[in-house]
Amino acid sequence: MAVIGGGVIGLSCAWRAAADGWTVTVVDPAPRSGASWVAGGMLAPVTEAWPGEEDLLALGVESVARWPAFAAAVAEAAGQPVGLRADGTVVAATGSGDRDELDALAAHLARLERSVESLTGRALRRLEPAIGPDVRAGLSVPDDLAVDNRMLLAALVTAAEKTGIEFDARSADGVATEAGRVTGVRCAEGPDIAADVVLVCAGAHSAALHPALTGLVRPVKGEILRLARRPGAFPAPRRTVRALVDGRPMYAVPRDGDGLVVGATQAEQGFDTTVTVGGVRDLLRDAERVLPGVAEYALLEVAAGLRPGSPDNLPVIGALGPDGLLVATGHHRNGILLSPITADAVAALLRDEPVPEPVRAADPARFTHGEESPGARVDQR
Amino acid sequence: MAVIGGGVIGLSCAWRAAADGWTVTVVDPAPRSGASWVAGGMLAPVTEAWPGEEDLLALGVESVARWPAFAAAVAEAAGQPVGLRADGTVVAATGSGDRDELDALAAHLARLERSVESLTGRALRRLEPAIGPDVRAGLSVPDDLAVDNRMLLAALVTAAEKTGIEFDARSADGVATEAGRVTGVRCAEGPDIAADVVLVCAGAHSAALHPALTGLVRPVKGEILRLARRPGAFPAPRRTVRALVDGRPMYAVPRDGDGLVVGATQAEQGFDTTVTVGGVRDLLRDAERVLPGVAEYALLEVAAGLRPGSPDNLPVIGALGPDGLLVATGHHRNGILLSPITADAVAALLRDEPVPEPVRAADPARFTHGEESPGARVDQR
Numbered sequence: 188m189a190v191i192g193g194g195v196i197g198l199s200c201a202w203r204a205a206a207d208g209w210t211v212t213v214v215d216p217a218p219r220s221g222a223s224w225v226a227g228g229m230l231a232p233v234t235e236a237w238p239g240e241e242d243l244l245a246l247g248v249e250s251v252a253r254w255p256a257f258a259a260a261v262a263e264a265a266g267q268p269v270g271l272r273a274d275g276t277v278v279a280a281t282g283s284g285d286r287d288e289l290d291a292l293a294a295h296l297a298r299l300e301r302s303v304e305s306l307t308g309r310a311l312r313r314l315e316p317a318i319g320p321d322v323r324a325g326l327s328v329p330d331d332l333a334v335d336n337r338m339l340l341a342a343l344v345t346a347a348e349k350t351g352i353e354f355d356a357r358s359a360d361g362v363a364t365e366a367g368r369v370t371g372v373r374c375a376e377g378p379d380i381a382a383d384v385v386l387v388c389a390g391a392h393s394a395a396l397h398p399a400l401t402g403l404v405r406p407v408k409g410e411i412l413r414l415a416r417r418p419g420a421f422p423a424p425r426r427t428v429r430a431l432v433d434g435r436p437m438y439a440v441p442r443d444g445d446g447l448v449v450g451a452t453q454a455e456q457g458f459d460t461t462v463t464v465g466g467v468r469d470l471l472r473d474a475e476r477v478l479p480g481v482a483e484y485a486l487l488e489v490a491a492g493l494r495p496g497s498p499d500n501l502p503v504i505g506a507l508g509p510d511g512l513l514v515a516t517g518h519h520r521n522g523i524l525l526s527p528i529t530a531d532a533v534a535a536l537l538r539d540e541p542v543p544e545p546v547r548a549a550d551p552a553r554f555t556h557g558e559e560s561p562g563a564r565v566d567q568r
Numbered sequence: 569m570a571v572i573g574g575g576v577i578g579l580s581c582a583w584r585a586a587a588d589g590w591t592v593t594v595v596d597p598a599p600r601s602g603a604s605w606v607a608g609g610m611l612a613p614v615t616e617a618w619p620g621e622e623d624l625l626a627l628g629v630e631s632v633a634r635w636p637a638f639a640a641a642v643a644e645a646a647g648q649p650v651g652l653r654a655d656g657t658v659v660a661a662t663g664s665g666d667r668d669e670l671d672a673l674a675a676h677l678a679r680l681e682r683s684v685e686s687l688t689g690r691a692l693r694r695l696e697p698a699i700g701p702d703v704r705a706g707l708s709v710p711d712d713l714a715v716d717n718r719m720l721l722a723a724l725v726t727a728a729e730k731t732g733i734e735f736d737a738r739s740a741d742g743v744a745t746e747a748g749r750v751t752g753v754r755c756a757e758g759p760d761i762a763a764d765v766v767l768v769c770a771g772a773h774s775a776a777l778h779p780a781l782t783g784l785v786r787p788v789k790g791e792i793l794r795l796a797r798r799p800g801a802f803p804a805p806r807r808t809v810r811a812l813v814d815g816r817p818m819y820a821v822p823r824d825g826d827g828l829v830v831g832a833t834q835a836e837q838g839f840d841t842t843v844t845v846g847g848v849r850d851l852l853r854d855a856e857r858v859l860p861g862v863a864e865y866a867l868l869e870v871a872a873g874l875r876p877g878s879p880d881n882l883p884v885i886g887a888l889g890p891d892g893l894l895v896a897t898g899h900h901r902n903g904i905l906l907s908p909i910t911a912d913a914v915a916a917l918l919r920d921e922p923v924p925e926p927v928r929a930a931d932p933a934r935f936t937h938g939e940e941s942p943g944a945r946v947d948q949r
Binding site: 414417462463464472489 | 795843844848849853866868870
């Protein structure tokens with residue numbers, strides 16, 4: 188089989204498929220780049236759970252439960268760590284509108300019987316002294332995880348190579364088909380890569396690869412900063428800090444060794460990956476408002492990535508179009524979080540078995556509007 | 569002769585000396601990097617002219633007068649442009665304290681009979697529509713120039729190579745001497761570079777190269793941003809814009825082709841070139857306050873350099889210590905501006921002729937406190 192896209196979803200699915208006995212080629216001119224490289228690495232489904240997104244919450248909760256085993260398996264296969272942290276998340280609110288939103292989130296999570304604890308600003312600062320006086324209220328979600336996305340990607344590439352996966356560094360132009368069946372991957376240069384099964388994991392670029400994918404994903408730009416504590420600066424928080432600052436969402440994910448990843452803006456501007464003055468200004472301002480000590484931190488990197496947004500914010504995981512065409516994309520802000528369950532779902536599809544229950548909501552058939560829903564008709568090779 | 573340091577001062581002096589018949593080696597592991605690379609490229613001595621710095625103003629005015637001929641000569645020798653612009657400078661003030669400072673500067677310049685024009689905020693916006701409504705008053709200095717420092721450095725390296733200058737990519741450790749005479753350059757690796765004359769142009773790193781230089785320069789960190797206008801964003805100013813924003817100096821130097829360089833912070837933190845969150849936040853905030861349209865610009869680069877600060881803010885240009893030791897450093901914020909006159913001064917020293925009159929104030933003898941002032945005893949070779 189061929190996997191188009193060497194981001195976290197493509198690598199996770201490819202590695203799992205190879206472990207199941209498939210001969211896999213990953214097609215990507217720059218594996219482990221793009222949105223996966225730019226990401227923050229929060230594994231925090233509960234605090235992403237806004238009312239109306241219950242299917243996404245179920246998917247995230249199921250995936251985060253699989254994360255410790257997934258991380259251990261990748262680390263073991265690669266012989267190198269993935270940087271998993273289990274320190275939990277706190278959510279911080281500044282203005283009164285932000286506190287109202289936080290209260291609504293807490294009430295919603297209580298109805299869903301999720302374990303969260305409401306805190307005063309003072310109690311929050313006792314947990315995380317880095318949080319500043321402008322924060323008036325918060326939540327604690329002790330079960331959330333976080334991962335160093337770049338360590339994870341490096342480990343996935345190593346694990347993939349050790350499992351015998353081939354990497355083809357050409358740029359995929361589309362999925363080749365003949366008589367209603369997939370025959371391989373068309374490349375910008377050189378011959379097709381022959382394959383009976385093609386899994387499209389090309390993130391925001393997926394929609395252009397086959398007519399059946401048209402409109403299923405669009406690019407949603409996100410800008411992010413990578414900071415590092417300098418000697419003498421206030422220590423970084425131990426937990427992931429999410430915040431609402433005058434209505435703008437902000438997060439700060441600590442890394443082992445004094446790193447702090449601050450994200451993320453959201454903008455729909457097509458395939459533009461320019462880092463803007465306004466985006467960086469907002470992130471710096473909001474980060475300082477919540478964590479004043481970061482003023483003394485080093486600004487190591489500013490970057491932008493393109494999240495693959497789907498029409499309903501749920502990913503698109505399943506079979507569609509010609510026989511042998513599988514897709515796993517549309518993960519929007521949740522690609523790292525959802526990689527274990529996506530890999531499990533793709534492995535099930537490849538075995539003609541049912542996907543994990545929460546992944547059923549991600550079936551691309553939901554967009555086919557009463558047309559015949561394509562089944563998972565793939566043959567092991 | 570050997571020149572330690574391939575920044576704008578070292579390259580300018582080396583190129584001029586080679587044109588005068590000297591055999592020159594430039595010693596630098598990374599020519600055209602450091603403060604010269606990070607710089608903004610303002611050639612604006614008049615608006616730098618704070619009361620008490622009349623010697624520096626005279627030096628800058630004399631050097632800016634030499635800039636058009638210098639730029640033309642470098643461009644011709646290199647066969648490539650240096651990016652000189654002759655659109656002038658405007659100075660903008662925001663708060664009332666800033667306007668008071670601006671008035672003091674205008675009065676000072678009037679006493680010195682320098683050509684400046686005081687403007688209301690509205691008149692300033694007629695000249696430069698990019699300037700925002702928070703700017704209440706300003707000055708126009710039509711004679712100021714600006715240069716694309718990176719184009720200049722590239723042209724200087726090409727000109728130097730065409731003139732037969734050798735580049736030694738080793739790291740200079742110090743000036744070798746014997747019996748009160750310079751014998752060459754000691755390197756971190758390999759043999760000395762033999763030379764009867766050594767010119768130290770190592771910027772903030774100069775003080776460590778010979779005991780006679782101890783304490784003459786210290787590193788003054790500056791952070792700077794490189795922006796670019798994106799399609800649809802408000803056009804950049806045509807003139808260099810200097811501003812005082814709540815007491816903080818800010819400048820924005822336009823580049824041909826939609827670029828804009830925004831600087832610069834000042835911090836004395838030793839040899840630390842970390843870009844800080846607080847520094848970038850200040851630059852972005854101040855730039856947006858004066859030029860609101862930059863919010864939509866791309867943030868291409870954040871960088872920090874180390875200016876060579878001298879005890880009195882004047883450069884250190886002359887002979888000192890053992891015979892054959894020359895120095896041209898301590899240019900602080902004015903290295904690009906002062907490169908033509910510094911090159912002329914060094915050429916005069918090499919010919920045993922008097923330096924241009926305004927350079928006399930930069931003689932290192934001013935720091936020798938009554939000890940015998942070393943003359944310019946160098947022999948042509």
